[in-house]
Amino acid sequence: MPEITIEHNPSEERLKELGVSNWEIWEKEISEFPIDFDETETAYILEGEILVTPEGGEPVRILPGDLVVFPEGLNSHWQVVKPLRKHYNYD
Template sequence: MPQIILEHNPSEDRLKELGVANWDIWEKEVSEFPIDFDETETAYILEGEILVTPEGGEPVRILPGDLVVFPEGLNSHWKVVKPLRKHYSYD
């Protein structure tokens, strides 16, 4: 089963290396919805809080400053607890 990969507070060098500042930004109000990933997404959380529950798994709390990889094949349920703003990129 695909696993969410979470990196808390990556270094500025790591973010520069990935080119995060050039990624698109996505915003979402407080809400709940399913997301099934048909490609791998890497995201860097700018604002907000989300609980992402993989199908058959435990919820993962994702907060500002987190770099997170949602792998291809991940089926998940998202609960946006605080309005979300994130950079994102698809592999």
């Protein structure tokens, strides 16, 4: 089963290396919905809080300052606990 990976508070160098500041921004109000990833997404959380539950897995709490990789093939349920704002990029 594809796993979500989280890097907590990556360094400025790491964010620059990845070009995070040039990535698109996505915002979402408090809500719940399924997301199935047909390609790998890397996201950097600017604001908010989400609980992402992989199909058949345990919920993962994602907070501001987290650099998260949602792998291709991941089927998940999202619960946006606090309004979300994130940079994102597809491989």
